[in-house]
Amino acid sequence: MNVSFAAQLNSVLAALILLTAFGLLAQRRIYGLLHIFALQGFFLSVSTAVVGYSAGLHHLYISALLTLTLKVIVLPYILYVLIHRLRIHKEVEEVVNIPTTMLIGIALVIYSYHLTAPIRELSDFITRSTLAVALATVMLGLLMMIIRKKAVTQIIGFLALENGLFFAATSATYGMPLVVELGVALDILIAAFIFGIFFFQIRTTFDTLDLKAMEKLKEEE
Amino acid sequence: MLTQSPLELAIAAILILLATAAIAPVLSRRQNLLISFSFITSAVASLIAVFAGYAAVTGGGVESLVLPIGLPDLPFYLRFDPLSGFFVTIVALLGFMVSIYSIGYVKAFVGHRSVTRLVVFYCLFMAGMLLVLLSDDAYFFMVSWELMAVSSYFLVCFEDDQAQNRRAAFLYLLIAHIGAVLILLSFGLMAGFAKGFENFSGYTFSAMRDSHIPEGWAAVAFFMAFFGFAAKAGVVPLHAWLPEAHPVAPSNVSALMSGVMLKTAVYGIIRVGFDLLHSSDWRWGGVVLIFGLVSAVMGILYALLQNDLKRLLAYSSVENIGIILVCVGLAMIFKSFGMGLLASLALMAGLYHCLNHAMFKGLLFMGAGAVLHATHERNMEGMGGLVHKLKWTAPLFLVGCLSISGLPPFNGFVSEWLTFQSFLLSPALPSPLLNLLIPLGAALVALTGALAARCFIKVYGVTFLGHWRGEHDTVVHEAPWPMRIGMLLAAASCLALGIFPTFVIGWLDIIPETLLAAKISTSASASGWLWLTPVAAERASYSAPIIFIGILVIFATVYLVFHSRTTSVRRAPLWDCGFGKITNRMQYNSTSFSMPTRRIYGFLFNIKETVKYGSNQYLPMLNNRILYHLRVRDRLWQMCYQPFSDASFWLARRVGKLQHGRIQIYLLYSFLTLIVLLVFS
Numbered sequence: 001m002n003v004s005f006a007a008q009l010n011s012v013l014a015a016l017i018l019l020t021a022f023g024l025l026a027q028r029r030i031y032g033l034l035h036i037f038a039l040q041g042f043f044l045s046v047s048t049a050v051v052g053y054s055a056g057l058h059h060l061y062i063s064a065l066l067t068l069t070l071k072v073i074v075l076p077y078i079l080y081v082l083i084h085r086l087r088i089h090k091e092v093e094e095v096v097n098i099p100t101t102m103l104i105g106i107a108l109v110i111y112s113y114h115l116t117a118p119i120r121e122l123s124d125f126i127t128r129s130t131l132a133v134a135l136a137t138v139m140l141g142l143l144m145m146i147i148r149k150k151a152v153t154q155i156i157g158f159l160a161l162e163n164g165l166f167f168a169a170t171s172a173t174y175g176m177p178l179v180v181e182l183g184v185a186l187d188i189l190i191a192a193f194i195f196g197i198f199f200f201q202i203r204t205t206f207d208t209l210d211l212k213a214m215e216k217l218k219e220e221e
Numbered sequence: 222m223l224t225q226s227p228l229e230l231a232i233a234a235i236l237i238l239l240a241t242a243a244i245a246p247v248l249s250r251r252q253n254l255l256i257s258f259s260f261i262t263s264a265v266a267s268l269i270a271v272f273a274g275y276a277a278v279t280g281g282g283v284e285s286l287v288l289p290i291g292l293p294d295l296p297f298y299l300r301f302d303p304l305s306g307f308f309v310t311i312v313a314l315l316g317f318m319v320s321i322y323s324i325g326y327v328k329a330f331v332g333h334r335s336v337t338r339l340v341v342f343y344c345l346f347m348a349g350m351l352l353v354l355l356s357d358d359a360y361f362f363m364v365s366w367e368l369m370a371v372s373s374y375f376l377v378c379f380e381d382d383q384a385q386n387r388r389a390a391f392l393y394l395l396i397a398h399i400g401a402v403l404i405l406l407s408f409g410l411m412a413g414f415a416k417g418f419e420n421f422s423g424y425t426f427s428a429m430r431d432s433h434i435p436e437g438w439a440a441v442a443f444f445m446a447f448f449g450f451a452a453k454a455g456v457v458p459l460h461a462w463l464p465e466a467h468p469v470a471p472s473n474v475s476a477l478m479s480g481v482m483l484k485t486a487v488y489g490i491i492r493v494g495f496d497l498l499h500s501s502d503w504r505w506g507g508v509v510l511i512f513g514l515v516s517a518v519m520g521i522l523y524a525l526l527q528n529d530l531k532r533l534l535a536y537s538s539v540e541n542i543g544i545i546l547v548c549v550g551l552a553m554i555f556k557s558f559g560m561g562l563l564a565s566l567a568l569m570a571g572l573y574h575c576l577n578h579a580m581f582k583g584l585l586f587m588g589a590g591a592v593l594h595a596t597h598e599r600n601m602e603g604m605g606g607l608v609h610k611l612k613w614t615a616p617l618f619l620v621g622c623l624s625i626s627g628l629p630p631f632n633g634f635v636s637e638w639l640t641f642q643s644f645l646l647s648p649a650l651p652s653p654l655l656n657l658l659i660p661l662g663a664a665l666v667a668l669t670g671a672l673a674a675r676c677f678i679k680v681y682g683v684t685f686l687g688h689w690r691g692e693h694d695t696v697v698h699e700a701p702w703p704m705r706i707g708m709l710l711a712a713a714s715c716l717a718l719g720i721f722p723t724f725v726i727g728w729l730d731i732i733p734e735t736l737l738a739a740k741i742s743t744s745a746s747a748s749g750w751l752w753l754t755p756v757a758a759e760r761a762s763y764s765a766p767i768i769f770i771g772i773l774v775i776f777a778t779v780y781l782v783f784h785s786r787t788t789s790v791r792r793a794p795l796w797d798c799g800f801g802k803i804t805n806r807m808q809y810n811s812t813s814f815s816m817p818t819r820r821i822y823g824f825l826f827n828i829k830e831t832v833k834y835g836s837n838q839y840l841p842m843l844n845n846r847i848l849y850h851l852r853v854r855d856r857l858w859q860m861c862y863q864p865f866s867d868a869s870f871w872l873a874r875r876v877g878k879l880q881h882g883r884i885q886i887y888l889l890y891s892f893l894t895l896i897v898l899l900v901f902s
Contacts, residue, residue: 095885139895142895
C-alpha cells in the first residue's frame with residue numbers, strides 16, 4: 001500500500017465520517033442514531049489505523065484499538081442500556097426541521113473548507129485535506145447539540161463532537177501523544193457514566209428528559 | 222518599656238490587638254470572660270499606642286522599618302513620623318476609652334447573641350486603623366485600608382438578623398470600595414510617574430515623595446485620592462452610607478467609626494495633599510474648601526431634621542468632617558501662595574478639630590449608647606426626662622453637647638476659633654477672587670456653628686429634659702461602671718483640650734513644621750501658656766484657663782446665692798396658665814423643634830408632610846384626632862445615587878435575559894462565539 005493510496009483511502013474514510021455526521025443530523029430514530037454513531041466510530045478507528053500505517057507511527061494502532069473498543073462497542077452499549085432502561089422509544093424531536101438543519105450543515109462544511117484552506121497549503125502531511133472534514137464534524141456535533149431537545153441526543157452530539165476533535169488530531173498532527181489519548185479515552189468513558197447517572201436524576205426530578213423542563217431552574221424575575 | 226522606640230511600641234500594640242483577635246474564638250464559650258479579657262487587652266494595647274503616638278510627635282523624628290513579609294520583592298514599608306504619630310494618638314486615645322466603655326456595653330448582648338464576632342472584628346478594626354497610619358507604601362496601605370473597611374463592615378452588620386442592617390452594611394461596603402478603587406488608581410498614577418509604569422518599584426511612598434509629576438497629572442492623582450478618601454470620610458455627596466451605617470452598628474463601634482475611622486480618611490488627604498504631592502495649586506485647596514463647606518452646612522441641616530439620636534450624630538459627623546476639610550482646604554490655599562504661617566495655622570485648626578471631634582463625638586456616641594442601653598429606644602420622640610434617671614450619663618452627655626456646639630471652655634470652641642482666625646486672616650491673600658469668596662465661606666462656617674448649637678440644644682432638650690414622651694414608663698437604669706468610666710475619660714479630655722490649648726499646639730507644631738516648613742507655636746504662645754495668640758497678641762487672643770475660672774466663679778456664686786437659704790429654691794408643679802391638666806404630649810418634641818429650620822431650608826430636602834383629621838365616631842363634635850406624618854428624604858440620594866442604582870438594575874435585567882435556562886441557547890452562544898472568533902482569527 002503506497003502513500004498516495006493511503007491518502008486516497010483516508011479521504012474516502014473522511015468522506016464517510018462526514019456522511020455519518022450528516023446522518024446523525026438527519027436521523028429521527030434514537031436507535032438509528034446509535035447505529036450511525038457506532039459506524040462513525042468505526043470509520044474513525046479505521047482511518048486512524050490507516051494513518052498509523054502510512055506514517056509509520058505505531059502508537060496510532062493503540063489509538064485505533066481504543067477507539068474501536070470505546071466508541072464502537074462500549075459507549076453505544078452503555079447508551080443502548082440507558083435508553084432501554086429509561087424506556088425512550090419516541091422519535092427524536094428537534095427544534096429546527098431537518099431540511100433546514102441540513103442546509104445549515106452544508107454551509108458549515110463549506111465554511112470549514114474555507115477556514116482550513118491556508119493550513120492545507122502549508123502542511124505536507126498526507127492527511128492535510130481531511131482537516132476541513134474534522135472541523136466540519138466538530139461543528140456538526142455542536143449543531144446537533146443545539147437543535148435536539150432530548151438529553152440523550154445531546155450526549156450523542158457531544159460524543160460526535162469528540163470524534164471530530166480526535167479526527168482533527170490525527171489528521172493535523174498524526175495524533176496526540178499516547179498518554180493524552182489514553183486520558184481522553186478514559187474521560188469519555190467516565191463522562192458516559194456520569195451522563196447516565198444524571199439522566200436518572202433529571203428524570204426523577206422533572207419526570208421527563210426533555211431539556212425544556214430545565215428552564216424553570218432559572219431565577220424568577 | 223520607655224527604652225523602646227515609638228515605632229516598636231506601636232507595632233507591639235498592633236500585635237497585641239491581632240493576638241487578641243486570634244485568641245478570642247477560643248474563649249467563645251465563656252462570653253463574659255471573653256468580653257472582659259479582650260477589651261482589657263485592647264485597652265492596654267491602645268494605651269501603649271497612645272504613648273507611641275505621643276512620643277513620635279514629641280520626638281519629631283522619622284522612624285522607618287521594612288518588614289520582610291508581603292509578596293516577593295514587595296516588602297511592607299513602615300514609617301512613623303509626627304503626622305502618623307498624631308493620628309495614632311487620636312485613634313488610640315479614643316480606642317482606649319471605647320475599649321473600657323465596651324466592657325460594660327457589650328455585656329448587654331450576652332444571652333441574646335454571640336459576641337465573639339464583635340470582639341474579633343473590633344480588634345482587627347483597631348489594628349487596621351493603626352496599620353493604615355503606619356504604612357509607607359501603597360501596597361501595604363491598601364491592605365490595611367481593606368482590613369479596616371472589611372472588619373468595620375462586619376461590625377456594622379453585627380446584628381444581621383434585620384434586613385435594614387444588612388442593607389446599610391452593604392451600602393457602606395459598596396461606597397468604601399468605590400473609594401478604595403479611586404485611591405488605588407491615584408497611587409498607581411503616582412507610582413507610575415515615580416519609577417515608570419513598567420515596574421512596581423515606585424510603590425513606596427518615599428519614591429512618590431521624590432518624584433516630579435507633571436502639573437496636570439498631579440491634579441488628577443490628587444483629586445482621585447481626594448474623592449476616594451472623601452467616600453470614606455462621608456463628604457457630601459458621598460455621605461450616603463454614613464447615616465445608614467452608624468445607627469445600626471453597636472454604639473461602641475459607631476463611636477470608633479465616627480470618631481476615628483473618618484479621621485484616617487482625613488489623614489489620607491493630608492498625606493497625599495501635603496506630603497506625597499508637593500505641587501501646589503490654589504484651585505486644589507479651593508475644591509477641598511468648597512466640598513468642606515457643602516458638607517458642613519448640609520450635614521448639620523440634615524442632622525437638625527433627624528429624630529433618631531444616632532442618625533443625628535452621624536449627620537453631625539458629616540458636618541465636622543466638613544469643618545476639618547475647610548481648614549485643610551484653607552491650608553492648601555495659603556500654602557500655594559507661599560504663606561507658610563497662615564497655612565500652618567489653618568492646618569493646625571484642622572488637626573486640632575480632628576482630635577476634638579474624636580473626643581466629643583466619641584463621648585456623644587458613647588452617651589447615645591448609654592441611653593440606648595437604658596431605654597432600648599433610638600427615637601428621640603420617645604424619650605425625655607432622662608436627666609433625672611441617668612445621673613451620670615446626663616451631665617457627661619451635656620459636656621459632649623457643649624463641646625460640639627463650640628462653647629468655651631470646652632475643646633470645640635478652640636478649634637472653631639482657630640478656624641475663624643485663619644478665615645479672618647485670608648484678606649492677606651493676593652488674589653481678589655479669593656478675597657471675595659472666602660468671607661462667604663467664613664459666613665457659612667459661622668452658620669454651621671449656630672445650627673450645630675441649635676441641633677444639640679434639641680438633642681439634649683428632647684432627650685434629657687422635659688417628661689418621658691414614650692407610651693409607657695419603661696424601667697430606665699443607669700449605665701454600668703465601665704461605660705461611665707469611658708465617658709468620663711472622654712469628657713475629661715474634652716475639658717482638658719479646651720483649657721490648655723497652648724500645650725496642645727506646642728506639641729502639635731512639629732507637623733506643620735515638617736509639612737509646610739512653618740510653625741505657629743512661637744507666635745501662639747508668645748504671651749505665655751495662659752494666652753493663646755495664633756498670630757499676634759494685638760490681633761486676637763484667647764485665654765481658656767481664665768475663661769474657665771470665670772465660668773466656675775459665676776457658677777459658684779449663683780449656686781451659693783440660691784442655696785444659702787433653704788427657701789430660695791422651691792419645687793412646685795408647673796404653672797399651667799389655668800388650662801388644667803398638662804400632659805407629657807404638650808411638650809416641645811424633636812419634630813416641632815426643628816420646624817422653623819424645615820420651613821426655611823426645606824427646599825434642600827425632599828419633604829412630605831401629611832395631616833389627616835380623624836374624628837371619633839361616637840362623639841363627632843369632640844375629640845378630633847389629628848394624625849401628622851412627616852417624611853424627610855435626602856434629595857441627593859435621588860440625584861446622585863438613584864440613577865446609578867436604577868441603571869445597574871436595568872442593565873442586570875437586560876443581561877439576565879440572556880439567561881434562559883435552556884441548554885440549547887447556551888450552546889448556541891458558544892457556537893456563535895466560536896464562529897465569530899474563527900471569522901476574525
